[in-house]
Amino acid sequence: MKRYVLAITGASGPIFGIRLLGELLKHAQVHLLISHNTFPIIAEETGLYWADDPAEKIGSHFATDRICFFEDGNMHAPAASGSFQHHGMFVVPCSMKTLAGIASGYANNLIERAADVTIKEGRPLLLAPREMPFSPIHIENMLKLSRIGVKIAPPVPGFYPRPDNLDQMIDFMVGKWLDQFGIGHDLFRRWGTKDNSNE
Numbered sequence: 549m550k551r552y553v554l555a556i557t558g559a560s561g562p563i564f565g566i567r568l569l570g571e572l573l574k575h576a577q578v579h580l581l582i583s584h585n586t587f588p589i590i591a592e593e594t595g596l597y598w599a600d601d602p603a604e605k606i607g608s609h610f611a612t613d614r615i616c617f618f619e620d621g622n623m624h625a626p627a628a629s630g631s632f633q634h635h636g637m638f639v640v641p642c643s644m645k646t647l648a649g650i651a652s653g654y655a656n657n658l659i660e661r662a663a664d665v666t667i668k669e670g671r672p673l674l675l676a677p678r679e680m681p682f683s684p685i686h687i688e689n690m691l692k693l694s695r696i697g698v699k700i701a702p703p704v705p706g707f708y709p710r711p712d713n714l715d716q717m718i719d720f721m722v723g724k725w726l727d728q729f730g731i732g733h734d735l736f737r738r739w740g741t742k743d744n745s746n747e
């Protein structure tokens with residue numbers, strides 16, 4: 549079975565990471581890293597209160613044992629080491645603080661360290677930076693990472709699948725992120741096709 553690392557950081561839009569997690573679990577084991585700054589935003593934006601005992605609550609929310617959850621202060625987690633094998637890492641959404649930490653190689657918490665290790669080991673890394681507008685500092689950090697092959701894929705919706713509601717717009721974004729890793733899905737209708745079967 550494949551294995552991915554998914555980090556959810558304290559930008560608006562943790563629902564994107566939560567929805568991505570649901571899709572990844574159909575295919576893979578997921579090492580899930582959620583920054584402590586994110587839990588209040590998850591509560592505020594989704595009504596899910598995961599701060600106390602997140603491993604138990606997230607496991608029962610998704611009814612799976614495929615999730616391995618780690619606190620962002622746990623520098624002993626598997627993803628902190630290059631010897632831990634995985635098929636790539638997503639940071640969805642990615643705050644400007646985590647973006648800066650990854651771009652500078654500061655590795656100040658488990659998420660930044662896991663991204664640093666993913667880069668040094670030459671594994672796929674995708675960031676979904678979320679801020680509006682971006683400052684020149686943010687853009688420089690993104691450019692620096694893009695130049696070394698990190699996928700910079702912010703949550704920017706497309707309207708050609710004619711979304712009827714917010715769920716479909718979120719599915720479009722999740723599908724685009726999965727595409728970057730070659731992970732199959734039927735989350736949106738592709739250009740030139742008639743329905744989500746994409747044939």
Ligand SMILES: Cc1cc2nc3c(=O)[nH]c(=O)nc-3n(C[C@H](O)[C@H](O)[C@H](O)COP(=O)(O)O)c2cc1C
Pocket residue numbers: 556557558559560583584585586589592642643644645646678679
């Ligand atoms: C409700 C709320 C929304 C936020 N939205 C964003 C955002 O969209 N982008 C961002 O870069 N930071 C945002 N922040 C600030 C980050 O949470 C803050 O910089 C934090 O230190 C990020 O830490 P982390 O990357 O370790 O999760 C938000 C904070 C709050 C409380």
